[in-house]
Amino acid sequence: MSSFPSIDLILAGLAGFIAGLLAAWPAVRSRIARAHADGRASRDAEIATLGGQRDAEARRAEEFAARIQRYEHEWTQAEQNLRKVTAHAAAQQAQAERLARDLADARRARDEAQAQLVDLTGRHAALEAGSAAQAHAAAEKLQLLEQAEVRLREAFQNLAQGILDDKAERLREQSGQQLSGLLDPFREQLKQFRETVEQRHASDQRERGMLAQEIQSLRQLNQRISEDALNLTRALKGDTRAQGAWGELVLERVLEASGLAEGREFELQVVMADEDGGRPRPDVIVHLPERKDLVIDAKVSLTAYERMQSATDEGERDALLREHVASVKRHVDSLSKKKYDSIPGLHTLDFVLLFVPIEAALIEAVRADDTLYTYALARNISLVCPSTLLATLRTVSHLWRLEDRNANAMEIAKRAGALHDSFVMLMSELQGIGDALARAQALHEGALKRIGSGRGHLLGRVDQLRRLGADARKQLSLLPDEAKSESEADENADDA
Template sequence: MDVENLLLGILIGAALVAAPMSFWAARNAQRRFDAGRTSRDGETAGLDARLRSSEAALQETRATAQAAAEARSALAARMEESASAHAEKLRWIDTAREQLAQQFQSLAASILDAKAERFAASNGEQVGALMAPLREQLQQFQQLVVESRAQEGESRAVLRTEIITLRQMSERLSGDAMNLARALTGDTKSQGAWGELVLERLLEVSGLSEGRDYETQVVLRDEGGETRRPDVVVRLPGGRDVVIDAKVSLTAFERWCNDTDIVARDKHLAEHLGSMRRHIDELGKRGYARSSGLASNGIVLMFVPIEAAYLEAIRVDPKLYELALRSDVVVVSPGMLLGVLRTVDHVWKAEARSRNAEKIAERAGLLYDKFAAFVQDLQRASEQTGKARESIDTAIGKLATGRGHLVGQVEKLRQLGARSSRDLRSLLPIVDHDDDEGEGDAT
């Protein structure tokens, strides 16, 4: 739900930013009308009244622009704070890795120094086999840390340019939309194709991947078995979905753009507003939240592919946005939708970094367990080597020391005349006792 609240906050903030543009659209319409109007005194008085009204609206939109700027600054601060938090997490991981490596190195050195004398040359291969998994785990851990730092650096570099490029792309898309809107006729099919084309372009530049982050022309069924086919379904982290609809009619708006008669223009603008209200009501009744195969809370993004069409509707009826929200519909222009899609892309990247951090922590735990097992095996081998040494010392003691030891008995045979080319006394330390003739057991 935090992601959805963030998206809703961005949309409302973008709506406030879009308000000043509506004023300039109204001024441009007024100038075109002035070029063709007659010089009648009554019409001049009416235009003066509208000019004073527009100047009053200018003051209001300036205040709105200030509020939107503050909202955008707050969003940038939160995004920067998120980047700082990820950087701090990476620094913590680097520090932990260095400390862990130092502790491992110190512990291994102390164990090897204490037990080195007890190992024979034949134990070298065994120690190498024990160290190989540990070395592999350390290399994998280091690789994960390096990859995570590289991803964080790339994300921070992208973040610095996103806020600047977002507005530039929005203005460019708005200009393209306005130019193409003038070339459109009242054909609804052509307008629908244009809306889908603009939506497709926004998805391409947003950084999202089709098939992974969003899907087009998804077939859904509601509770009554009726088929629903939304234009786009955007996937969000946490298994949530957002529906985008781009089928709003702009026929009346196209007539408003091309007509020069003020009465006819007002009529076309009212028809345009009515068309948007009807489409909002229709989307609110579709019940996407109850459709099978869709994990949505019911909110639908109603995409208006021409920025000016959105701004004029909001200018004429400022409560249109609130009306749409009550029907679980959010009206978005190209610039607003691009901001939403870019935010979704950043959320997915943050989710990936979080998963990498969890993998690093899991790998560190496995590495620690592996090293603990290595130390345990090392201690067990040391104990077994010590026991073997004690057994050898005991056997040698029975062989060459103690009263009646075996070497002494055999040496008596040589003294009695047994022929031999070697002397056992030069090979083993023999301790003689006074009663060499005794036959007691070796100690």
């Protein structure tokens, strides 16, 4: 008998082996299907995360567009108010000029009447004294009276003309100086108001253009920063100090892209002194309006994440991912103990921003531990990556622009108040001019009544010179009707 197994036994063994393979095939296929399903679920989750970020950016763009529309509406209202103020000011200036001319006419009439009253009163007294002393020589004095009338008329005309010219010149100078003193500040404030509104309009136009460009370049900048950070982190090969320096460099690039100004709106590596004698040095302090500060830390270690990217074994990758999550939590715990809010001179908010320079590193950590954000917020730490930090800093930059605009609006309101006060003063002066005109008119009418009313009034006595035979070629034009009637009655009585 041969020692080799028979062909039947070999065939039977092969049949059993094939049957075993066929029996195990469903299990193998199930494992392969599960592996594919796990990979597909991971990709779907990442796609959902990126979609959420995209929707957030779209909402932010809509908010910016709504703000731009509101600013355009405010600018339109400001232009309308400016046109109304300008038209009203022009009308008030024209009215002031008309009132000044009326005042000049009234003062000229008043001065003329007063001069006539004084001169005629003196002349009348002299004539009465002369007539009483020389009544017995009326014939001889007639010639003297005629000469006196001529001299009186000439003197009266010369005196009235001189007084009229002098008063008119003085009134013109005083009125011009008063109106210039009132209207020059008004014109200057109106000019400043117009320049402020035009500057604000130009600033709004520039900022709208900048905002559109920033929204367009936001995603491109975020993608470039993430790719650069990932490539350099892979090249660092676990050097923690080099990773920290790189994180600070990425943070500085994000700050530059945010539009904030160093020294005014943020500071780098500021050495401070706490209450315990320590000297903490925050990576970045971002200043907010109303004397508030925001601290940013960029010293998180990414060594485990870099090793995970280089690992090929799935089990090793899972272990390194857990180590990466633990490293982030350790840094959160360490950062929460620094108590930046207790440092004198630092008015920080209730939380600190922990900056992860590689966006994918933060996404992987949150995917592995979905409570990581809650864990950090419970310790007053907020986790941010380049895209979320850039959006936050852009918001801070926008808050600073709003603060500057509010300051400009307060200055405009202050100047508008001064403009209103000047306008009120102008109206008060115009009211005073009107009252002066009314008083001048009353004085003028009173003087005319005193000169030409009552028995033996002054105008009637002067006109008697003509009736006595004086060589008069003209008759007094200011003689009222009542005075004329009395003069005619006296003349008829003399004829009788």
